[in-house]
Amino acid sequence: MSAIETPTGDELLKVLTALGNPHRLRIVAALAQGRNYVSRLAREIGMSRPLLHMHLQRLEAAGLVVGTLELSDSGKAMKFFEVSPFAYALTPQIVTEAARTLTDQQPDEKAPSERARNEKESAQWTSS
Amino acid sequence: MSAIETPTGDELLKVLTALGNPHRLRIVAALAQGRNYVSRLAREIGMSRPLLHMHLQRLEAAGLVVGTLELSDSGKAMKFFEVSPFAYALTPQIVTEAARTLTDQQPDEKAPSERARNEKESAQWTSS
DNA sequence: GTCACGTGTCAGATTCTTCTTACACCCCAA
DNA sequence: TTGGGGTGTAAGAAGAATCTGACACGTGAC
Numbered sequence: 001m002s003a004i005e006t007p008t009g010d011e012l013l014k015v016l017t018a019l020g021n022p023h024r025l026r027i028v029a030a031l032a033q034g035r036n037y038v039s040r041l042a043r044e045i046g047m048s049r050p051l052l053h054m055h056l057q058r059l060e061a062a063g064l065v066v067g068t069l070e071l072s073d074s075g076k077a078m079k080f081f082e083v084s085p086f087a088y089a090l091t092p093q094i095v096t097e098a099a100r101t102l103t104d105q106q107p108d109e110k111a112p113s114e115r116a117r118n119e120k121e122s123a124q125w126t127s128s
Numbered sequence: 129m130s131a132i133e134t135p136t137g138d139e140l141l142k143v144l145t146a147l148g149n150p151h152r153l154r155i156v157a158a159l160a161q162g163r164n165y166v167s168r169l170a171r172e173i174g175m176s177r178p179l180l181h182m183h184l185q186r187l188e189a190a191g192l193v194v195g196t197l198e199l200s201d202s203g204k205a206m207k208f209f210e211v212s213p214f215a216y217a218l219t220p221q222i223v224t225e226a227a228r229t230l231t232d233q234q235p236d237e238k239a240p241s242e243r244a245r246n247e248k249e250s251a252q253w254t255s256s
Numbered sequence: 257g258t259c260a261c262g263t264g265t266c267a268g269a270t271t272c273t274t275c276t277t278a279c280a281c282c283c284c285a286a
Numbered sequence: 287t288t289g290g291g292g293t294g295t296a297a298g299a300a301g302a303a304t305c306t307g308a309c310a311c312g313t314g315a316c
Contacts, residue, residue: 032220039291050295052300076282
């Protein structure tokens with residue numbers, strides 16, 4: 001078995017810092033229950049909208065959630081977010097692998113090839 | 129299969145913040161190659177000893193490394209560190225599970241029952 | 257004694273993250 | 287035109303994390 005490619009050091013680091021925050025864990029958890037738009041989600045989890053906006057940015061930059069700006073039937077622009085089906089494993093080996101490709105400077109943009117990979121990975125991760 | 133219990137929210141959060149740092153990723157990677165004592169490790173990865181000390185504290189608090197103070201044959205007290213065989217999975221489901229048990233306040237000490245669990249988990253994680 | 261090498265810790269500077277507040281824009285309905 | 291609800295973002299305060307430099311202690315070898 002095992003078809004999960006080991007992530008890039010920078011990629012893994014971004015995921016870890018993105019998930020290493022109680023608010024963002026809750027946000028991911030909330031979005032895992034179903035897509036939602038920013039203002040509503042902010043009300044539901046009791047957080048100021050600009051703050052939630054910032055956290056969502058971080059999560060999206062790490063490839064953990066995806067946002068799409070949609071026009072509601074009543075003409076309002078609403079930004080919906082949903083979790084992308086990510087799957088990462090954390091073991092000493094994988095950390096060792098990843099640390100090899102760590103570029104001490106922080107990358108600005110994320111390669112847009114990431115989502116496709118996540119889709120494939122998530123299949124075998126239907127954990128109990 | 130699957131015997132990996134879902135971690136506590138606080139536990140997972142501690143692991144994520146501990147690993148969410150380039151230096152600490154490298155430290156874990158270095159220790160995965162073999163145990164080492166603080167001063168030597170500091171020289172090898174080019175980091176000031178007090179700083180390394182701090183990072184090791186964080187990693188140990190998260191249960192990712194274990195340190196033991198040993199007396200060398202020449203009488204010097206040396207603190208050896210090694211990685212504990214941790215194994216965590218990161219998926220939306222697991223995050224959702226964990227977020228349920230998040231106690232917004234940060235816990236001070238870690239339950240000492242953690243190591244035993246890690247030992248058992250790591251068996252099935254011989255990845256790639 | 258002095259030096260080399262190990263341990264630990266503290267104070268303070270610096271930098272990063274987080275959070276609030278306030279602003280600007282858009283569209284529809286009353 | 288005013289109000290409600292959506293969007294985004296920027297400035298600055300507050301707090302947390304990071305890092306350096308200096309100190310203190312212990313032991314064995316010269």
